[in-house]
Amino acid sequence: MKYTIKNERVVFNDHYKMVKAKVTYDTFRGNKIETERLAFERGNSVAIVLLEKETESILLTNQFRYPSCKNNDGWLLEIPAGSLEENEKPEDCVQREVLEELGYKLASATLLHTFYTSPGASTERIFLYYAEVSAKDKIEKGGGNSEEDEDIQLVKIPVAEITSKISKMKDAKTILALQWYLLNKISS
Known part of the structure; x- marks a missing residue:
């Protein structure tokens, strides 16, 4: 065809x-x-499922999202994510975004999948990664890029609570990522 x-x-x-x-x-x-x-x-983006080993917690962001206000959801819990800059490699972008948003330095990240967010309307693809960090990897305060008017809160969800929390999530990439974690890290 x-x-x-x-x-x-x-x-x-x-x-x-x-x-x-x-x-x-x-x-x-x-x-x-x-x-x-x-x-x-919109351009392409990265996102990451990030496990902090000592606390056995998934690290999420909580931030204001104007478009979701249309449905009375101003702040959303999400996995760390961000847009690729021109000529930037996805693996470099994911490291930059985790440092900016949460303050953690990544040693490495594994690419899990690449997918379209809304193929009927948008050209955006997300490169989804997985990584594990240690509390000692938190080398900056995080909170987002002030030049982009970001105000990001770090939220730690214990792995044991993912199943009960996932039904309250509103962000598709986060739901997908947490389901991946449950299928590949908990049941294996």
Whole structure:
């Protein structure tokens, strides 16, 4: 099956970008569909499931999210995450974000999976990682990047409480990551 993209143009350009294009693609019945589509070009991101070994806790962020206010959820618990800068490698970005948000220095991180967050609307892919840290790896205060007006609180969820807390989570990447942890680290 094939597709073509024509007349792609930027229709909005601020902190993020919106593009519009004419798209023609093959159907499962052997026909073609020609239509216009929009894509939110947010850029790619990283996220990480982070275990602090001494406390047997998953390290999360608690931060204000304007878009989720539309549904009365101003602050969300999330795994650490952030956007890739231009020409930045995902493995460098995840180290930078963990240091900025939580103050921990990562020795290494393992790539688990790459996935789309909302493929019907956004081009964003998330590179999901896993790492373990020690309390001695906390070398900075964290709290986010003040130049980006971030105000991030570190929250530690004991591994024993993940199952009871996961149903209260609102962030998809966090739910996915915690389910991965339960399936691969608890049941193994």
